[in-house]
Amino acid sequence: MKKKKVLLVDDEIDFITTLSNRLGMRGIQTDVVYDGEQALDYVKKQEPDVIVLDLKMPGMYGMEVLRKLSKTNADIQVVILTGHGTDRDEEESQRLQAFDYLRKPCDIETLADRIRGAQQFKMQKMMSAVAFAEAGEYDTAKDIAKDAEALKTAGKLFKDE
Amino acid sequence: MSTIRKEQTPGQTGTFIKAGDVTEGLRNAQLQVLSRALAHLTHDIQNHLATIYESAGWMKDLLQWKNKQRLGLVGRFFKRDRGPDLKPFLGHLDTIQKEVEQGSTLSQRLNNFAHRQEETRSIVDGHKVLEEIQEVLLRQSGEKGVRLELEMNRDAAMIETDPPIFQLAVFDYVEQLMEGLKSGDCLTLEAGSRDGQFQVRLTSPDPEGYHGSRREEPAGRDFSRDIMEALGGQVYRQTSDGKYVITLAFILAGREAS
Structure with missing residues (x-):
């Protein structure tokens, strides 16, 4: 079965390293990058299922990363984790269909639950897309799963299971 | 080739400005800077707290884990024969x-900065007043990816000024200069006494013909000039060897304007 990938994006190195360790202790393996550019580069090479994304980072702002992802990799589930948190940011992230919006500091169990929830949500979305595709309703399948590549992977995945 | 231009204050150009407009404009701008400073610094303090929270959480995780699978992890740190690997x-306690x-430093600076906003015209150390906005400037530039280097020549520099307006x-x-810069560029802020003045010199690559347009001193009404006029300071703009320099000059306390 395909290993679920989680990417953490934050410029606070001590914070994100410790968070990654603690998630690892809870069975959630993560990769870490430190700014928005690196996050987009990572996504080009290996699409994660879930991204935990800080908003205020040097260079590219997290919201800009979310905006780009919503156009190019809409199936990736994004959990915003920020110390910045304005109401406007929260509304904008909802509009861009982020899976969740959490404020730092955040209880580790809550974060782990949301990451698992995001993974499950993506999986369910792909399953229903595959089901529609198998029933010949390709347009509906495409509407559900925005990324055709992800749909193919999901199709193979469900056959394997 | 080098050119130095002294910026004209509104009074000198004959532009008619109502005192009330300037006061209102300054007050609004002051509030904007204050709110941005608050947003920047509280965000950073929040980040420090989040890191502390995670480090404490990590230690708690290890000490609390009881189930068999995780005892192995705890065992990595508490070895019977060699004692605990601390x-x-x-490392986390250091963090x-x-x-x-x-x-705490950020919070102290924020506190000083907030108290400074209550002050009106007084004789103050220019360096101290600058230091209070140092963090705000660093975050402001960091957000754009511009590297801000601060060089403070810490000689006594007492100036009679309106501290919050000076910070403004x-x-x-700084914001004006950053408009024409891109991520990775460097902006230098030097401060020190020179020729009977306390000078704040801002140097950046000359944005003209480089990657943007330089915001020149406009002919008409300009808010930046209003601020400098309110402070009784002078602004000099200079271009030399691909560098663009803005110098804000304030007369040192006890010296006459030349």
Whole structure:
């Protein structure tokens, strides 16, 4: 079965390293990058299922990363984790269909639950897309799963299971 | 080739400005700077707290884990024959101390900055007043990816000024310069006494013909000039060897304007 990938994006190195360790202790393996550019580069090479994304980072702002992802990799589930948190940011992230919006500091169990929830949500979305595709309703399948590549992977995945 | 231009204040150009407009404009700008400073610094303090929270959480995780699978993990740190391996714990305790120190410095600067906003015209050390907005300037530039280097020549530099407006002036001119810069560029802020003045010199690559347009001193009404006029200061703009320099000059207390 395909290993679920989680990417953490934050410029606070001590914070994100410790968070990654603690998630690892809870069975959630993560990769870490430190700014928005690196996050987009990572996504080009290996699409994660879930991204935990800080908003205020040097260079590219997290919201800009979310905006780009919503156009190019809409199936990736994004959990915003920020110390910045304005109401406007929260509304904008909802509009861009982020899976969740959490404020730092955040209880580790809550974060782990949301990451698992995001993974499950993506999986369910792909399953229903595959089901529609198998029933010949390709347009509906495409509407559900925005990324055709992800749909193919999901199709193979469900056959394997 | 080098050119130095002294910026004209509104009074000198004959532009008619109502005193009330300037006061209102300054007050609004002051509020904007204040709210941005609050947003920047509280965000950073929040980040320090989050790191402390995670480090404490990591230690708690290890100490609390009871189930069999995770005892192995705890066992990595508490070996019977060799005693506990405290290195990772000490590392996290160091992180906590470092984050508390940094957060406390930020909070102290924010506190000083907030108190400064209550002050009206007084004789103050120019360096101290600058230092209070140092963090705000660093975050402001960091957000754009511009590297801000601060060089303070810490000689006594007492100036008679309106401290919050002085901070506003520096903030505004730094922002002006950053408009034409891109991520990775460097902006230098030097401060020190020179020729009977306290000078704040801002140097950046000359944005003209480089990657943007330079915001020149406009002919008409300009808010930055209003600020400098309110402070009784002068602005000089200079281009030389691909560098663009804005100097804000204030007369040192006890010296006459030349």
